[in-house]
Amino acid sequence: MTSHTPFTWPDGQQCAVSLTYDDAIPVHYERVAPLLTEKGLTATFYICAHGGFTSNPAPWKQVAAQGHELGNHSLFHPCRREPEENYSWLSPHYDLCDYSSQRWTDEMRVASCLLNQLDGETDRTFGNTCCHTSIGRGNKKKDLSELIDNMFVAARGPLTHEIVTPQTLSFPALGHFSGDRKTFGEMQPDIERAINMKGWMILMFHGVGEGTHGHYIETEEHTKLLNYLEEKSKDIWTASLVKVAKHLKNNP
Numbered sequence: 001m002t003s004h005t006p007f008t009w010p011d012g013q014q015c016a017v018s019l020t021y022d023d024a025i026p027v028h029y030e031r032v033a034p035l036l037t038e039k040g041l042t043a044t045f046y047i048c049a050h051g052g053f054t055s056n057p058a059p060w061k062q063v064a065a066q067g068h069e070l071g072n073h074s075l076f077h078p079c080r081r082e083p084e085e086n087y088s089w090l091s092p093h094y095d096l097c098d099y100s101s102q103r104w105t106d107e108m109r110v111a112s113c114l115l116n117q118l119d120g121e122t123d124r125t126f127g128n129t130c131c132h133t134s135i136g137r138g139n140k141k142k143d144l145s146e147l148i149d150n151m152f153v154a155a156r157g158p159l160t161h162e163i164v165t166p167q168t169l170s171f172p173a174l175g176h177f178s179g180d181r182k183t184f185g186e187m188q189p190d191i192e193r194a195i196n197m198k199g200w201m202i203l204m205f206h207g208v209g210e211g212t213h214g215h216y217i218e219t220e221e222h223t224k225l226l227n228y229l230e231e232k233s234k235d236i237w238t239a240s241l242v243k244v245a246k247h248l249k250n251n252p
C-alpha cells in the first residue's frame with residue numbers, strides 16, 4: 001500500500017521513531033524495557049521463540065504489561081544461507097531458501113500464538129530475520145510481503161538506512177537503520193532528518209552493552225539516545241512498530 005499524503009503525527013509531533021530489539025535476550029527485560037518505561041517510551045522486542053525464550057518466557061509478560069510490543073521474530077530464526085560460509089551458525093534445517101509458503105506461515109502462526117499467551121494481543125508486527133525478505137530459490141524465490149500482509153499489521157523489512165516517508169511506505173517491508181555499534185552522535189543527524197521530513201525512523205538493535213550479543217550498542221550510547229528521545233518527546237513520537245503502523249493505517 002502506498003500513500004502520498006504527508007504523515008500526520010499525534011499531538012503535533014514532527015516524526016516517529018521506533019526502536020526495535022531483536023532475539024529475546026535477557027538484557028532486554030532486565031535493563032532496556034524498564035529504562036524505556038521510566039522515560040515514557042515504548043518499543044518493539046522481536047522475540048525469536050526458540051532458544052532462551054522457551055526456558056524463561058515469564059519476564060516477557062512483564063515487558064508486554066509495560067506497553068511494549070512483543071514482535072514476532074519467528075520460531076527458529078531461519079535466514080537465507082547465502083553465502084553458506086557466512087551462515088555457519090545457522091542449521092541447514094532453517095534455511096529460508098528451502099522454505100515453502102506453507103511452512104513459513106505455519107511457523108509464524110505458532111510463534112504468534114506463543115506470544116499471544118503472554119500479551120493477549122492479536123495485532124502484531126513481524127521483524128524479518130537477518131533482514132531477509134524472501135523464501136525459496138531460483139524461479140521459486142518468493143517475496144514475503146504477501147504472506148506478511150495476511151498475518152501481520154506490518155513488518156520491519158530490508159536494511160535500507162532510509163527514513164520511511166509516504167513515498168517509500170510499504171507496511172510489509174518497512175526500511176530501517178541498524179543501531180548496532182553506533183554512537184548516539186552517529187544516529188542523531190538521521191533523527192533530525194526524520195523530524196525535518198516528518199517521517200518515520202525505524203532502528204534495529206540486538207544487544208545493549210558488551211557481552212550481551214555479538215551485535216550490540218554500548219550502554220552509554222544507548223542511554224544518551226533514550227535521554228534525547230525523552231527530552232524531545234514534544235517533537236518525536238517514540239513508539240512501538242505496531243502502534244505507529246496502526247496509527248498510519250487509521251490516518252491515511
Ligand SMILES: [Zn+2]
Nearest residue numbers: 022023129130
Ligand atoms: Zn534476529
